[in-house]
Amino acid sequence: MTSCALALLALALLAPPAGAAIVDLDARDNTPAAPVEVSLDSGAYTLVPVDVAGGGAYTATNFWSTVERCDETGGDCRYGWIWQYVFASDSIPETQVVAPGRWATPELAFASAIEASFDLYEAETVRFYFVDGEFPDNQEGVSFEIVLVPEPGRAVLVLVGALALAARHLLLRPRPA
Numbered sequence: 001m002t003s004c005a006l007a008l009l010a011l012a013l014l015a016p017p018a019g020a021a022i023v024d025l026d027a028r029d030n031t032p033a034a035p036v037e038v039s040l041d042s043g044a045y046t047l048v049p050v051d052v053a054g055g056g057a058y059t060a061t062n063f064w065s066t067v068e069r070c071d072e073t074g075g076d077c078r079y080g081w082i083w084q085y086v087f088a089s090d091s092i093p094e095t096q097v098v099a100p101g102r103w104a105t106p107e108l109a110f111a112s113a114i115e116a117s118f119d120l121y122e123a124e125t126v127r128f129y130f131v132d133g134e135f136p137d138n139q140e141g142v143s144f145e146i147v148l149v150p151e152p153g154r155a156v157l158v159l160v161g162a163l164a165l166a167a168r169h170l171l172l173r174p175r176p177a
Helices: 003-014 106-111 152-172
Strands: 021-026 036-040 043-050 084-088 095-098 116-120 124-129 139-148
Touching (some): 021 036, 021 124, 036 139, 095 116
Antiparallel strands (some): 021 139, 036 124, 043 116, 043 139, 084 124
16 A cells, blocks of 8 residues: 555544534424434534534524513624524433523524533434423524544544555565565
């Protein structure tokens, strides 16, 4: 195996995972009774916030349809834009992802958005939704990307194995006399 082939193999093994999916949660529609359901294989996952500029349908949500009494920075509002949602599955208890604060604009709320993560030990369906009492007054929603975290241990083992095979090939090839 040439050094070029080894370099390509290493890049392929260490490349970011393909097929990350963006989930768009609508604050009026995606309730515990009507969640967005995503079937996932076993693995470690990270939920990465995305806004409209990043390919999502939403930037933030407002459960009150109003913005009131914010400070001079656009934060610490009594009512305002927030970034939060809930996820659960058969093996994951209901987990709230809540970014701190209520904000004057969706962009400020998105700036406070946080990542979440979970592990699945077998393939299953994960549910994503909002928990709120009155959905008719809700505005917009949140978007995030589901990213499968690569398993560096497996990639390293494959790379070491490929290097060992290449070294063995070099040691066993006939030498000119």
